[in-house]
Amino acid sequence: MIKTTKLFTDFFESEKAGGIVLVFVTLLSLVLANSSFGTNYIAIWDTSINHHSLTHWINDGLMTIFFLLIGLELEREIYIGELSNIKNAALPAFAALGGMIVPASIFLFFNIGTNTQNGAGIPMATDIAFAIGILSLLGNKVPISLKIFLTALAVIDDLGAILIIALFYTKTISILHLFIALGIFILMLIMNRLKIYKLLPYLILGCFMWYFMLYSGVHATITGVLVAFAIPFENGSENSISYKLQHALHKPVAFVILPLFALANTAIILSTNISMPFVNHNSLGIILGLVLGKPLGVFVFSKLGVLLKFAQIPEDICWKHIISVGFLAGIGFTMSIFVTLLAFSEEQWINNSKIAILLASAIAGVLGYIFCTISLSKK
Numbered sequence: 001m002i003k004t005t006k007l008f009t010d011f012f013e014s015e016k017a018g019g020i021v022l023v024f025v026t027l028l029s030l031v032l033a034n035s036s037f038g039t040n041y042i043a044i045w046d047t048s049i050n051h052h053s054l055t056h057w058i059n060d061g062l063m064t065i066f067f068l069l070i071g072l073e074l075e076r077e078i079y080i081g082e083l084s085n086i087k088n089a090a091l092p093a094f095a096a097l098g099g100m101i102v103p104a105s106i107f108l109f110f111n112i113g114t115n116t117q118n119g120a121g122i123p124m125a126t127d128i129a130f131a132i133g134i135l136s137l138l139g140n141k142v143p144i145s146l147k148i149f150l151t152a153l154a155v156i157d158d159l160g161a162i163l164i165i166a167l168f169y170t171k172t173i174s175i176l177h178l179f180i181a182l183g184i185f186i187l188m189l190i191m192n193r194l195k196i197y198k199l200l201p202y203l204i205l206g207c208f209m210w211y212f213m214l215y216s217g218v219h220a221t222i223t224g225v226l227v228a229f230a231i232p233f234e235n236g237s238e239n240s241i242s243y244k245l246q247h248a249l250h251k252p253v254a255f256v257i258l259p260l261f262a263l264a265n266t267a268i269i270l271s272t273n274i275s276m277p278f279v280n281h282n283s284l285g286i287i288l289g290l291v292l293g294k295p296l297g298v299f300v301f302s303k304l305g306v307l308l309k310f311a312q313i314p315e316d317i318c319w320k321h322i323i324s325v326g327f328l329a330g331i332g333f334t335m336s337i338f339v340t341l342l343a344f345s346e347e348q349w350i351n352n353s354k355i356a357i358l359l360a361s362a363i364a365g366v367l368g369y370i371f372c373t374i375s376l377s378k379k
Helices: 006-033 038-045 054-079 086-111 117-124 128-136 144-168 175-193 199-214 222-230 241-265 281-307 319-328 333-343 347-377
Strands: none
Touching (some): 006 128, 038 054, 054 199, 054 333, 086 144, 117 144, 117 347, 175 199, 175 222, 241 333, 281 319, 333 347
16 A cells, blocks of 8 residues: 655645636636736736846745745655655656657647747646546546656656756856856755755745846746755654645645736736637647647556556556546646746737646646546446
């Protein structure tokens, strides 16, 4: 029987409820943006604070805390969780790899050589909160291995998105600021090796690192992941600072930071001609990449990993479950919108991409729920 840590349970439960909140605030934001006072509502998010809009502070500032939580969860999975066993880790790793390569390939098929080809990273992402939220609607029928598989897949997927952001969406580099940021990171690693188990020094240095990373040209949210791996994991017990921080961040991220991100980035005025956003190669690449590319990539690469004997499928799940979860992985939302903001500067492409992401995520969520219901009832 598979045992799960209390922290994994807390993480899964917070993401489950967070997914429901995200659905609500997204619909609320779209309604407000297209109401009679939509202009005033959108203006709120454009409010300038210290030469940057409120949306910019949410995307570059608060979302760093989201990535800090993702980093802490990934670290825990690697040390004592599902990813600590190579064969167990290999299955979601293969799935995540396929879930990035196939959607990006589909997007490039429609966009290669055009002015939107930079959006190839958009359909590669998975929204953890939404995906887990929908899976949790099926209750106790869901095998614990499937919950762990989806969580690990989404976490690895987000790590891949972070690497893509760092490698492909960095336009200009300030070597001085980058070296200072990396110097602070090295200092934190030294503190880790010296067994300095006080959280405050890491958080203070993390703030300074974020500032220099912001002005280095590399997206500042990368700081969150780096700080997570610099914080001592110790033995992973409830007394470790890593555990305490991760536990403390669950609810603020799920119920404050991600909802604020959703509100700020879905304040979109929808065209009166509903078909307009979908009759272009960019939107087509996003929709097909998320809805078809994700489940195809997750299934084919998972199967490949097992056939090559690099990975193994848990006893309590089957290939129908993997395909079903593949559809849930097509819910891009948070990360896909995040990449959109880095990929494009033109408002038209940004808004069209957001609408395509919302539509694709809704379709993937519905299909995922239907396929999961069928596969679990016929287990």
